[in-house]
Amino acid sequence: MDKNDLIFTQIQPLLNYFTELIPLNAEEQHLVIELFKPRLYRKRQYALQEGDICNQFNFVVRGCLRMYKVDDKGNTHILQFASENWWISNIGSFHERKPSGLNIDALEDTMVLQISHENLLALYTQAPKFDRIFRVLIENNFVSLQKRLLQNISSTAEERYLSFLENYSHLSNRLPQTQIASFLGITPEFLSRLRNKQAKNS
Amino acid sequence: MDKNDLIFTQIQPLLNYFTELIPLNAEEQHLVIELFKPRLYRKRQYALQEGDICNQFNFVVRGCLRMYKVDDKGNTHILQFASENWWISNIGSFHERKPSGLNIDALEDTMVLQISHENLLALYTQAPKFDRIFRVLIENNFVSLQKRLLQNISSTAEERYLSFLENYSHLSNRLPQTQIASFLGITPEFLSRLRNKQAKNS
DNA sequence: AACTGCATCAAGAAATAGTATTGATGTAGT
DNA sequence: ACTACATCAATACTATTTCTTGATGCAGTT
Numbered sequence: 001m002d003k004n005d006l007i008f009t010q011i012q013p014l015l016n017y018f019t020e021l022i023p024l025n026a027e028e029q030h031l032v033i034e035l036f037k038p039r040l041y042r043k044r045q046y047a048l049q050e051g052d053i054c055n056q057f058n059f060v061v062r063g064c065l066r067m068y069k070v071d072d073k074g075n076t077h078i079l080q081f082a083s084e085n086w087w088i089s090n091i092g093s094f095h096e097r098k099p100s101g102l103n104i105d106a107l108e109d110t111m112v113l114q115i116s117h118e119n120l121l122a123l124y125t126q127a128p129k130f131d132r133i134f135r136v137l138i139e140n141n142f143v144s145l146q147k148r149l150l151q152n153i154s155s156t157a158e159e160r161y162l163s164f165l166e167n168y169s170h171l172s173n174r175l176p177q178t179q180i181a182s183f184l185g186i187t188p189e190f191l192s193r194l195r196n197k198q199a200k201n202s
Numbered sequence: 203m204d205k206n207d208l209i210f211t212q213i214q215p216l217l218n219y220f221t222e223l224i225p226l227n228a229e230e231q232h233l234v235i236e237l238f239k240p241r242l243y244r245k246r247q248y249a250l251q252e253g254d255i256c257n258q259f260n261f262v263v264r265g266c267l268r269m270y271k272v273d274d275k276g277n278t279h280i281l282q283f284a285s286e287n288w289w290i291s292n293i294g295s296f297h298e299r300k301p302s303g304l305n306i307d308a309l310e311d312t313m314v315l316q317i318s319h320e321n322l323l324a325l326y327t328q329a330p331k332f333d334r335i336f337r338v339l340i341e342n343n344f345v346s347l348q349k350r351l352l353q354n355i356s357s358t359a360e361e362r363y364l365s366f367l368e369n370y371s372h373l374s375n376r377l378p379q380t381q382i383a384s385f386l387g388i389t390p391e392f393l394s395r396l397r398n399k400q401a402k403n404s
Numbered sequence: 405a406a407c408t409g410c411a412t413c414a415a416g417a418a419a420t421a422g423t424a425t426t427g428a429t430g431t432a433g434t
Numbered sequence: 435a436c437t438a439c440a441t442c443a444a445t446a447c448t449a450t451t452t453c454t455t456g457a458t459g460c461a462g463t464t
Contacts, residue, residue, distance in 0.1 A: 045247050156438070176423060187440060192425055359410075378452060389411060394454055407464075412457100419452070430441075 010038045014059050014113050017085055021133050028127045035123050036113040041065070041106040047088075048104040054093035056114040060086050063110025064171070066179065069102050078183040080145075081107075081171060087137060107179060157186045161194050212240045216261050216315050219287055223335050230329045237325050238315040243267065243308040249290075250306040256295035258316040262288050265312025266373070268381065271304050280385040282347075283309075283373060289339060309381060359388045363396050 011033055018024055018032065036059070041047050047065060048054050058065070064083040067090065068076045079102065082088035093100035094117060115123065123130050151160055161184055165172050172180070181191040213235055220226055220234065238261070243249050249267060250256050260267070266285040269292065270278045281304065284290035295302035296319060317325065325332050353362055363386055367374050374382070383393040 042246055044244055046244070049241075158438095178423070188424075189426085189441085190439065196425085380452070390453075391412085391455085392410060398454085405464105408462085410461090411459080413459105414457090415455090417452105417454075420450085422447100422449075424447075425445080427444090428442090431439090432437105433439105434435105434437080 010061055010111060011036065011113060013061055013085060017059070018133055021136055022129060024129070028129060031123060031127055035119040036115045039112055039114055041110045041112065043106050043109050046103060046105045047112070048090060048093075048100055048102070050101060050103050051099050053097055054090040054100050054104075055117050057089045057094060057117075057120055058082070058087065058104075058112040058114045060084055060088065061111040061113060063106065063108040063112075064175070065104055065106055065110055065112070066183075067102050067104045068182070076182055077185065078179065081168065081175070081179075081183065083171060083174075087141065091138065091141075107175060152185065157184060157190065158194055158197075160184050161191065212263055212313060213238065213315060215263055215287060219261070220335055223338055224331060226331070230331060233325060233329055237321040238317045241314055241316055243312045243314065245308050245311055248305060248307045249314070250292060250295075250302055250304070252303060252305050253301050255299055256292040256302050256306075257319050259291045259296060259319075259322055260284070260289065260306075260314040260316045262286055262290065263313040263315060265308060265310040265314075266377065267306055267308055267312055267314070268385075269304050269306045270384070278384055279387065280381065283370070283377070283381075283385065285373060285376075289343065293340065293343075309377060354387065359386060359392065360396055360399075362386050363393065 014036060015024065015029055015032060024032070038061070041063070047056070047058060048067075050070070060082045062084055064081060065088050066078050066082070067080045067088055068078045070076050080088060088104060090100045090102050090104065092098075093102070097117070120134075124134075151163060155163070161180075164180065164184060177191050177195075178188045181188040184191065186194075216238060217226065217231055217234060226234070240263070243265070249258070249260065250269075252272070262284045264286055266283060267290050268280050268284070269282045269290055270280045272278050282290060290306060292302045292304050292306070294300075295304075299319070322336075326336075353365060357365070363382075366382065366386060379393050379397075380390045383390040386393065388396075
């Protein structure tokens with residue numbers, strides 16, 4: 001398999017993703033192939049480090065990334081997981097071109113397709129359809145974020161955990177409990193007890 | 203401890219390093235503090251990836267980095283380790299602004315102080331003393347490289363290993379044998395046998 | 405032809421690092 | 435006092451990384 005085949009195989013999920021939102025013509029597909037670059041992040045590797053400007057918009061082909069904030073006490077709080085077919089990037093830092101307060105790193109070896117800020121602007125110019133595609137995509141992200149926030153302010157840890165199981169069933173046995181706990185905003189110990197309780201009740 | 207104290211603590215070893223070569227006045231110290239940025243590389247993280255242009259000159263505060271070449275067969279050959287108070291960067295790529303054929307990555311979580319190409323030029327302009335400091339520093343690197351080359355073409359693996367033990371005693375029990383073997387240019391298995399032999403002879 | 409200095413491959417053992425569980429104890433808010 | 439969590443410490447478990455060993459091979463001396 002030569003290099004082009006390889007890139008093509010990896011880019012297929014992204015083309016599918018776009019096409020499901022809005023069908024692309026050949027030229028648009030070609031732009032995507034040209035402007036998105038495949039990149040491998042190895043487990044624990046940063047895709048974005050606090051203080052740097054986020055310059056890439058990432059689509060996960062396989063693996064899993066997380067975006068998180070480290071607070072003054074050194075605790076990490078996970079804002080988002082991104083596994084297959086999800087987008088991740090610090091949108092604020094990306095668009096306003098200012099240093100990120102958040103980190104993104106890899107929980108598994110992760111292949112992404114990424115487009116740089118510059119190339120994304122070029123993409124919008126050359127194929128205005130992507131304005132709409134990215135609007136929709138960001139709306140989706142926004143909605144799921146809003147949902148999480150709402151849940152956070154209105155539910156107990158147990159409820160949040162159950163909802164996590166529903167919404168992220170593919171991740172619940174794939175990620176370490178530490179990460180899930182940090183996503184739910186509880187300690188790993190408490191999550192362990194919650195899981196125990198669940199097991200007993202079933 | 204606030205953020206400034208933190209940066210100051212980290213930058214001290216670098217100021218010491220320079221001062222031992224040539225004393226710096228307050229203004230020069232200030233430039234160093236301003237132009238060198240602390241940065242953490244986590245174990246396995248790349249500081250420079252083949253194909254990218256090396257844009258940073260790195261001083262290791264703690265931890266250990268390695269610079270290596272991956273050959274056509276996929277074997278890696280380590281050119282240099284850099285632990286505390288050592289410099290590392292692909293000087294060729296850095297100065298000629300062309301893609302690196304070498305990789306740099308972290309063998310341990312590593313804190314570096316790094317200066318970008320742009321800022322280093324600014325430093326030379328604003329404080330010409332650094333021309334001399336960096337000349338000396340690069341000379342030191344050059345000499346140790348030459349020594350290694352000479353040894354490589356003139357010694358058996360066992361001799362090279364013994365010399366490694368002398369010159370890098372602080373690393374010999376800190377790095378995995380795989381890495382040391384790759385530095386010596388032998389297989390880990392053969393290094394294992396050499397070590398065995400040593401142990402018996404003493 | 406035998407010997408030396410290495411390599412390669414495969415399998416298993418040993419060491420280390422990462423993750424999960426549990427108990428004891430504490431605290432803020434109802 | 436009770437609920438919903440946190441913190442700390444110890445232990446257990448699992449996975450990953452690293453090391454060792456044996457078998458085999460080969461190229462370049464002696």
